[in-house]
Amino acid sequence: xxxxxxxxxxxxxxxxxxxxxxxxxxxxxxxxxxxxxxxxxxxxxxxxxxxxxxxxxxxxxxxxxxxxxxxxxxxxxxxxxxxxxxxxxxxxxxxxxxxxxxxxxxxxxxxxxxx
Amino acid sequence: xxxxxxxxxxxxxxxxxxxxxxxxxxxxxxxxxxxxxxxxxxxxxxxxxxxxxxxxxxxxxxxxxxxxxxxxxxxxxxxxxxxxxxxxxxxxxxxxxxxxxxxxxxxxxxxx
Numbered sequence: 001x002x003x004x005x006x007x008x009x010x011x012x013x014x015x016x017x018x019x020x021x022x023x024x025x026x027x028x029x030x031x032x033x034x035x036x037x038x039x040x041x042x043x044x045x046x047x048x049x050x051x052x053x054x055x056x057x058x059x060x061x062x063x064x065x066x067x068x069x070x071x072x073x074x075x076x077x078x079x080x081x082x083x084x085x086x087x088x089x090x091x092x093x094x095x096x097x098x099x100x101x102x103x104x105x106x107x108x109x110x111x112x113x114x115x
Numbered sequence: 116x117x118x119x120x121x122x123x124x125x126x127x128x129x130x131x132x133x134x135x136x137x138x139x140x141x142x143x144x145x146x147x148x149x150x151x152x153x154x155x156x157x158x159x160x161x162x163x164x165x166x167x168x169x170x171x172x173x174x175x176x177x178x179x180x181x182x183x184x185x186x187x188x189x190x191x192x193x194x195x196x197x198x199x200x201x202x203x204x205x206x207x208x209x210x211x212x213x214x215x216x217x218x219x220x221x222x223x224x225x226x227x
Contacts, residue, residue, distance in 0.1 A: 011212050041218065042217060042218070042219035082142065091157050091158075098207075099215065100145065100207035100209075100215070101146055101163050103150075103163060104160065105160075106159070108155070108157050
């Protein structure tokens with residue numbers, strides 16, 4: 001398996017524009033997580049899915065953020081409109097059966113810069 | 116909200132030295148994981164510890180879970196430049212938990 005695949009690796013956009021981040025989890029994993037990483041706050045959980053169903057989105061900063069998982073092999077995180085404070089590295093991770101012992105497999109991340 | 120405090124925040128050592136980094140909480144975790152993250156990449160799982168007092172070894176890395184399952188340590192013997200990276204601990208609050216709490220990490224630099 002190629003691991004968790006995220007695209008794009010880098011995204012530079014202007015304030016107010018829509019940004020869509022993409023993720024392909026590992027085949028067979030039933031949990032998918034979206035995290036945001038900054039120097040100040042570390043890794044923050046934004047939302048997670050179980051069997052394509054959103055379970056907890058309490059970490060989503062505000063209504064500008066939305067996430068979907070239309071099928072077991074694809075998820076998107078959308079920011080509309082984007083703001084400079086959204087600049088961060090966004091990670092997608094997947095796991096089998098919750099990951100409390102097997103752990104998470106992370107993608108390489110998308111570095112988002114909003115100017 | 117369960118918090119994991121990692122110390123030190125930054126550590127710079129010479130190749131060949133030994134080091135220990137710590138992960139502490141006031142909460143009990145059913146399991147604790149350590150990850151290493153290299154620049155430009157996502158975290159990669161190193162180990163999971165489950166039982167209080169458990170010790171696991173991975174080559175030159177030794178991981179210990181505290182008896183009360185509230186803290187953990189990572190000891191590296193004879194550090195090498197390839198050990199450079201951000202070390203993150205993550206705790207699961209109950210067995211089968213689908214949500215991990217991450218610490219902010221210890222950034223380790225090993226100078227040749």
